[in-house]
Every structure is written in C-alpha cells, then in structure tokens.
Amino acid sequence: MLKHEALRALAGFAIYLLLYPLWSWVGAGRAxxxxxxxxxxxxxxxxRHFPHVTGIQQGPLGFYDVLILLVLACAAVSRGMPLASxxxxxxxxILVIVVSHVSALILQARVAMSREVWASERIMLLLPRERxxxxxxxxxxxxFGLQLAPFVIVGLxxxxxxxxxNAWPAxxxxxxxxxxxxxxxxxxxxxxxxxxxxxxxSAVILSISIFLLWSAWRERLPEHVxxxxxxxxxxxxDRNWALAETQLQAAIDGGxxxxxxxxxxxxxxxxxxxxxxAVAVLERGLLVVSDSEGKTRLxxxxxxxxxxxSWSAAQDL
Numbered sequence: 001m002l003k004h005e006a007l008r009a010l011a012g013f014a015i016y017l018l019l020y021p022l023w024s025w026v027g028a029g030r031a032x033x034x035x036x037x038x039x040x041x042x043x044x045x046x047x048r049h050f051p052h053v054t055g056i057q058q059g060p061l062g063f064y065d066v067l068i069l070l071v072l073a074c075a076a077v078s079r080g081m082p083l084a085s086x087x088x089x090x091x092x093x094i095l096v097i098v099v100s101h102v103s104a105l106i107l108q109a110r111v112a113m114s115r116e117v118w119a120s121e122r123i124m125l126l127l128p129r130e131r132x133x134x135x136x137x138x139x140x141x142x143x144f145g146l147q148l149a150p151f152v153i154v155g156l157x158x159x160x161x162x163x164x165x166n167a168w169p170a171x172x173x174x175x176x177x178x179x180x181x182x183x184x185x186x187x188x189x190x191x192x193x194x195x196x197x198x199x200x201x202s203a204v205i206l207s208i209s210i211f212l213l214w215s216a217w218r219e220r221l222p223e224h225v226x227x228x229x230x231x232x233x234x235x236x237x238d239r240n241w242a243l244a245e246t247q248l249q250a251a252i253d254g255g256x257x258x259x260x261x262x263x264x265x266x267x268x269x270x271x272x273x274x275x276x277x278a279v280a281v282l283e284r285g286l287l288v289v290s291d292s293e294g295k296t297r298l299x300x301x302x303x304x305x306x307x308x309x310s311w312s313a314a315q316d317l
Contacts (some may be wrong), residue, residue: 005161006158008158008161011077012070012077012154013070014053016069027036029066033065033067035098036101036102037105040105040109044110051243067146067150070154071090071153072090074153074154075087078160078161080161080165085164089160100145100146104141107135108138111131113132113221123226123227123230124224124227127218151268213252219253219256220256225256227263228261228269231244232248232264241272244268245268248264252284256288257290257291258289258294259289259291259294262281262282263285266281275305275309279309282302283302285298
C-alpha cells in the first residue's frame with residue numbers, strides 16, 4: 001500500500017513539473033505575487049503600530065507560488081479520496097501557504113523599516129528583542145519552513161490517501177490504560193467538538209492576554225516613548241495634526257508615564273483652540289507621572305492652560 005502511495009506521489013510531482021511551464025506562461029506566478037502583495041499591504045496597514053511611508057516594498061518577492069500548483073497536482077492524483085475531501089484539504093493547504101507568505105512579507109517590511117530608521121535617526125521602531133523575534137519568525141516561516149513545504153505537502157497527501165483507504169495503522173492504547181481517563185474532555189463531561197472549542201478559546205484568550213501585557217510593558221519603555229515623540233515631530237512638521245495626536249494618544253493609552261507626551265498632546269490641543277482638552281490632558285498627566293520634575297513641568301503648563309481657557313471663555317461671552 002505504501003508503495004502504491006509513493007507511486008501516486010511521484011505521479012503528482014510529475015504533473016507539477018509538466019504544468020509548471022504553463023503556470024509561468026499564463027502569468028499565474030505574477031497574479032499570485034500581486035495577490036500576496038495586496039493582502040499584505042492591507043494587513044500591514046491595519047495592524048502596524050507605527051505608521052510609516054514605505055510599507056510593503058516593491059520588487060520581485062521570490063515566493064514559492066509553485067506550491068499552489070503542487071497542492072493541486074497532488075489533489076488531482078488522489079482519486080481514491082472523495083472530491084469534497086480533496087477540495088477541503090486543498091483549500092486548507094493553500095490558505096496556510098498564503099498566510100505564511102503574507103506573514104513573511106509583513107515581517108520583512110517591518111524589520112527593514114526598523115533598520116532604516118535606526119541607521120538614520122537612532123530611533124527604535126522595534127525593540128532589539130522584537131527585531132530578533134521577527135527575524136526568527138520570518139526565517140522559520142519562509143526561508144527554512146517553505147523549503148520543506150514540498151515534502152510536507154506530499155507527505156500529507158500520502159497520509160490522507162492512506163487514511164481514506166483505511167490503510168493507516170490504527171493506534172491502540174497501551175496495556176492497563178484506563179479508558180475512562182483517556183481524555184480530559186471526559187472528566188469535564190464535554191463532547192469532543194465542545195472540548196476543541198474550549199481549547200481553542202482558551203488559547204485565543206491566553207494569546208490576547210500576553211499581547212496586551214507585552215504592549216503595556218513596551219509603551220512604558222523610554223526607547224518606545226522616543227519613537228512616538230519622533231513620529232509626532234515628523235507629523236507636526238507636515239502639519240498632520242491628526243496623526244501626531246494619534247501617536248501621543250497611543251502612548252498614553254498604552255500606559256506611558258513620560259511628561260513630554262502629555263505636554264506635547266496638550267500643546268496640540270491648544271494649537272487647535274481646544275483649551276479645555278489641554279487642561280484635561282495635563283490633569284491626567286499629573287495623575288500618572290511620578291517624576292517630581294515632570295510633575296512640576298505639568299503643573300506649570302496646567303496653570304498656563306487654565307488661564308488660556310478662562311480667557312477663551314471670557315472672549316466667548
């Protein structure tokens with residue numbers, strides 16, 4: 001049976017090799033490149049912490065778009081499997097490939113931007129540990145992971161074909177195994193779908209909690225505050241008040257305790273004629289900032305803002 005599946009895998013690989021010139025000639029690779037770039041640009045814009053100019057870089061990606069063709073070729077030769085199962089598994093593999101390529105492209109763009117800003121401005125858009133993690137993920141997902149992808153794809157189709165023909169050896173519990181304690185879902189009195197939903201939900205909640213804790217810790221770091229202030233100055237020079245305010249507000253919402261952030265945000269509010277907003281920002285800063293010198297600067301700015309607010313109210317009357 002394994003010999004038969006090995007021959008099937010060779011047939012799928014042969015079909016992939018025969019169709020590859022046609023795949024390139026019809027422009028499927030260029031279309032895949034454009035699709036990945038478009039998805040990555042949207043995801044990058046929606047998820048990036050610091051807005052930047054360059055975004056997703058242009059030029060050839062070098063992505064293994066032929067993995068899609070290999071998946072389809074292996075699905076075509078898996079004739080012993082129901083068509084619905086082949087379609088479902090093919091779509092799942094294609095989705096994993098697309099997500100991997102999109103993730104690698106976003107990580108590559110952010111690491112490149114971080115290096116460029118650090119080299120020119122000595123500003124850390126990514127902390128050293130964040131940059132190392134991003135590089136490791138990119139190499140694991142793309143350079144290293146996707147070189148193994150053809151073998152993984154072929155191996156999965158061999159396994160699925162054997163399972164569909166009931167030729168895969170079933171595992172049996174060891175001697176003395178207590179059937180009642182086989183699964184923690186039995187202990188909780190849950191069905192298998194309910195147990196899977198609970199496990200997935202727990203993993204999602206744990207991931208979100210870790211991300212929020214990490215974000216709150218990062219916003220308090222002086223290097224991260226400097227990055228927010230640097231971007232604020234850039235947006236102010238371009239007279240883009242909304243983006244400048246967004247950067248400062250993001251730092252405050254993340255738990256920043258640097259008085260410069262509150263002073264800068266209050267100055268923007270005063271420049272737009274919102275004196276009461278400036279007072280509210282400075283009062284919030286006094287509650288958050290613990291540094292004595294920072295509190296002194298905030299109190300001085302608050303006194304000035306309150307006088308300006310009183311003068312503005314008198315003018316309105």
